[in-house]
Amino acid sequence: MSADSTRASIRAVASLAGVSPSTVSRALNSPELVNAETRRRVLECAERLGYQPNRAAQSLVLGRTRNVGLIVPDIANPFFAPFIKGVEAYFRDTEYAVFLADTDEDTATEVRLAEAMVERVDGLILCAPRMSGTRLRAIAAKTTVVLANRTSRAAPSILQDFQPGMDQAVAHVHALGHRRCAYLSGPANSWSNRRRRRFLGVACAERGIELVDLGPYEPRFTDGYRAADEVLAAGVSAVFAYNDLVALGVLSRVTARGVPVPNEPGGRGLSIVGFDDIPMASMTNPPLTTVAIPVDAVSRAAAATMHSMLDPGAPKAPPLPPAAELATRLLIRGTTGPV
Amino acid sequence: MSADSTRASIRAVASLAGVSPSTVSRALNSPELVNAETRRRVLECAERLGYQPNRAAQSLVLGRTRNVGLIVPDIANPFFAPFIKGVEAYFRDTEYAVFLADTDEDTATEVRLAEAMVERVDGLILCAPRMSGTRLRAIAAKTTVVLANRTSRAAPSILQDFQPGMDQAVAHVHALGHRRCAYLSGPANSWSNRRRRRFLGVACAERGIELVDLGPYEPRFTDGYRAADEVLAAGVSAVFAYNDLVALGVLSRVTARGVPVPNEPGGRGLSIVGFDDIPMASMTNPPLTTVAIPVDAVSRAAAATMHSMLDPGAPKAPPLPPAAELATRLLIRGTTGPV
DNA sequence: GACGAGTATGAAAACGTTTGCGGAACAGTG
DNA sequence: CACTGTTCCGCAAACGTTTTCATACTCGTC
Missing domain, CATH: 3.40.50.2300 (Response regulator)
Structure with missing residues (x-):
């Protein structure tokens, strides 16, 4: 039930094999330095005793922990x-x-x-x-x-490289006729967030899409709820979420409020683009349009x-x-x- | 850029403080054994040198890794x-x-x-x-x-203790009028699966509910797809899934096939009960009825x-x-x- | 038959700690 | 003053490896 019963040390296998500890060590680590026959014997003895080198001792002398x-x-x-x-x-x-x-x-x-x-x-x-x-x-x-x-x-x-995905996303949304969109910002000190925002900004500017910044939000589903209401208040027709979790939160909340996703002919509704392509993203109803990362x-x-x-x-x-x-x-x- | 520059050893702080390594060790580990003043000095020197005890050496002598x-x-x-x-x-x-x-x-x-x-x-x-x-x-x-x-x-x-949850689930389903249900089995060698199945069996037997066994399935969303079709073919009105992932897979697939969840007055449809209460479970549409574990x-x-x-x-x-x-x-x- | 080049092995040092043992200093007690 | 007890600290061993260095042996070669 515990780690007692003194595990076999290198000395034990050495004496069993009738060689010195150095030879055992060599047999294990640098086979080419020892006679094939003694090596075989050493290995057999090690096996028999269930020898496992002590990690701490190795770390100590080698200066590395593996x-x-x-x-x-x-x-x-x-x-x-x-x-x-x-x-x-x-x-x-x-x-x-x-x-x-x-x-x-x-x-x-x-x-x-x-x-x-x-x-x-x-x-x-x-x-x-x-x-x-x-x-x-x-x-x-x-x-x-x-x-x-x-x-x-x-x-x-x-x-x-966020650029291609962001560019495709903006092109897609632009092609669908959206001209005023929101970005749901992630944590302020996140490199990903800054990069995503940057490329998004560039792509939107190039195509004449107006971009509204909302947030920052924590990258969590529940923060998407909060975001959803702000998105709806901001009067945009499409939204880019920092990531899929936020996007799914938005989707859930927006749907619950009776706003159609995606947009309906009448002008109502919202389009949502996520980021990451987490497994859940394809499981929702409707499944989430998202930018996939080659994780x-x-x-x-x-x-x-x-x-x-x-x-x-x-x-x-x-x-x-x-x-x-x-x-x-x-x-x-x-x-x-x-x- | 690498782990060089020879970190301060216990000897270094010992000589800086003008004591022996033993004293440093004691100052650090058993304060009561050393004079308050020398202890202060040792601690200060250790601090100054940014001394961190070498984990491997400690493990070696103590025989534990922490x-x-x-x-x-x-x-x-x-x-x-x-x-x-x-x-x-x-x-x-x-x-x-x-x-x-x-x-x-x-x-x-x-x-x-x-x-x-x-x-x-x-x-x-x-x-x-x-x-x-x-x-x-x-x-x-x-x-x-x-x-x-x-x-x-x-x-x-x-x-x-799976029993209360399982019992409540069966009572709930029974109260809703279901009399023929399926269980979507998890991995055969899983203790959880066996337990869940056992209590489910007992609770169903007690209430006169007929239980159909399907599976085993891996506890994954996609296996829920597979399960869904078998469930529909089995002609049951409610299903207990091994866990939420499977349940959500079933929900997704069943909905896609146009079968209402939960059951409709006409007799069509399916009720689904999951197990685990994963975060996703409350985010779906409709949200999943499930047995929560006090994880x-x-x-x-x-x-x-x-x-x-x-x-x-x-x-x-x-x-x-x-x-x-x-x-x-x-x-x-x-x-x-x-x- | 000595010599040089390999080849195979062992002895011992080293890695950085912790800790048992003993000694020094000192205070208290008779 | 002699003693006992306490408090504090240093010495050295030990933990289980790897590796350097030295040594012994075996072969060919001149």
């Missing part, structure tokens, strides 16, 4: 689930284990967690971190970090980058996927229609 | 998110860090991950593990384990149990919440109606 940390703002946000899974899947058949933590979208928690992790990992993957650039640099000084959805000179970052590519790229930074000679790890893979794109479904 | 592992079947299953958050929140202001891993609902992966974690943690919280009892015992022999949603003699388990209580109890097993003298950790807290209960929303 752990990597992964910090995301919110596990419950379905956008991050595939990201997490991607990273975990990458490291699964690696000697690394991954520490996952969730900051609850809170910057202070994020910093605390990052500090706590630094001591236990070789590298830290920060997904959409909100902390200040200074903090980020401080962390990056202490360990290897890779950023996703956030730029910084302190560490390499994996980014999506698998992003997570794999982040993991691979980390891996190759930690083990420069790693066998896996294509350095970086071609930029094209990271492009966003519009998925037209049921929540957008002609005005 | 890490706990948490393994769940699927992060993307929104039922687990609150569970994870609960555990993480509990350990946040503790000296423990938590390793989270996701098995992708795969037993082999689960075993692999558990094995990998055993070397890196002091204890393992297994949420709804699918592995065999034998395996479970093997793991429990190597480290401290706490189970959630799974019984075993090998380790303490935190369970929900916060379960996760906190699991974490607290682990904590008190690891540090018997822990200051926090109320041993176990009263059993009542762990009872499930029915949430009547929009997907159930009179037949």
